[in-house]
Amino acid sequence: MALPPGAATSSCRFAIFSSMLVLFCMSCHAQLSSTFYDESCPDALATIRTSIRTAVSRERRMAASLIRLHFHDCFVQGCDASILLENSDSISSERDAPPNNGSVRGYEVIDDAKSQVEKICPGVMSCADIVAVAARDASVAVSGPSWTVKLGRRDSTTASPSLASSDLPSFLDGLNKLVSRFASKGLSARDMVALSGAHTLGQAQCFTFRNRIYSNGNNIDAGFASTRKRRCPASGSDATLAPLDLVTPNSFDNNYFKNLMQKKGLLESDQVLFSGGSTDSIVSEYSKTPASFKSDFAAAMVKMGNISPLTGSSGQIRKICSALN
Numbered sequence: 001m002a003l004p005p006g007a008a009t010s011s012c013r014f015a016i017f018s019s020m021l022v023l024f025c026m027s028c029h030a031q032l033s034s035t036f037y038d039e040s041c042p043d044a045l046a047t048i049r050t051s052i053r054t055a056v057s058r059e060r061r062m063a064a065s066l067i068r069l070h071f072h073d074c075f076v077q078g079c080d081a082s083i084l085l086e087n088s089d090s091i092s093s094e095r096d097a098p099p100n101n102g103s104v105r106g107y108e109v110i111d112d113a114k115s116q117v118e119k120i121c122p123g124v125m126s127c128a129d130i131v132a133v134a135a136r137d138a139s140v141a142v143s144g145p146s147w148t149v150k151l152g153r154r155d156s157t158t159a160s161p162s163l164a165s166s167d168l169p170s171f172l173d174g175l176n177k178l179v180s181r182f183a184s185k186g187l188s189a190r191d192m193v194a195l196s197g198a199h200t201l202g203q204a205q206c207f208t209f210r211n212r213i214y215s216n217g218n219n220i221d222a223g224f225a226s227t228r229k230r231r232c233p234a235s236g237s238d239a240t241l242a243p244l245d246l247v248t249p250n251s252f253d254n255n256y257f258k259n260l261m262q263k264k265g266l267l268e269s270d271q272v273l274f275s276g277g278s279t280d281s282i283v284s285e286y287s288k289t290p291a292s293f294k295s296d297f298a299a300a301m302v303k304m305g306n307i308s309p310l311t312g313s314s315g316q317i318r319k320i321c322s323a324l325n
Ligand code: HEM
Pocket: 061, 063, 064, 065, 067, 068, 071, 102, 103, 104, 105, 169, 170, 171, 172, 173, 178, 192, 195, 196, 198, 199, 201, 202, 203, 204, 205, 206, 208, 244, 267, 269
């Protein structure tokens, strides 16, 4: 049957209009804004800053731990504070999943910041936003870059230990695996290399780098391997710590990339970023130009902070970060 003249164009216009509407609605729901709490809690950011500064001056490693906490939150169900929930009748926690258990730190620092914010503005600011702001303030506290944190995330009512196990990268991952893991979260290989530069800070346990230092492979500096073996025997001492950046583990700089170029990356997943593959040129760029590392790191943290936030009326604003309301 022939269509009346004009019918095809008008249905076509309708289809274009509806898809634009859908796209617009998707983006308006997912939109975070740096001014989100300007009216509802104008002192929230200053309160968090004080709290994080105090925690980092008490223990410098806490800066590393808080940056990592945000990463492990965002890669599992999005940046929704799901990592903070403790086991309960309705929650099987991400905290106990293998990539986090006995490894992720900083929960009590976030609890403390949250309770300070609750004192001035009860029920207003989400735990997910506090984690995102804490990561930025932690970076600043150890002379790392700053960035404007977009806000308005809400807190999940669920947690997923199985997604924590499947979606977080492993220290044994090869380059292709790492690139595809980050790609599946909307992050490029360049973002991945910049974000891995967070390993300029903090510590790793012996069991995470044992295979690498005993591999006798040719992508590890022999002197570095023997130094690390002293405190990380072939078996036992699994939890003994070593710095991810052997030069300056407490300050945010580009030594991590210089280490990689000397085959002194601690984890297998660090060294694969400079081992003859597609990311070598990025590592070498960051090792020469600290400013480009810092600005790419800041931009990639903003991008990571945008992973699948709950907004609008999804989720909740938890009163206590470790439990549902
Ligand atoms: C590229 C894939 C990555 C892998 C395979 C990986 C793996 C690891 C491992 C195994 C540790 C040591 C944990 C332990 O021994 O308890 C660690 C520590 C750390 N990671 Fe990563 N990581 C990756 C990316 C990132 C990213 C994207 C960030 C942040 C933007 C980050 C931040 C940190 C920090 C700061 C530490 C030290 C934490 C502390 O001292 O408490 N990592 N990572």
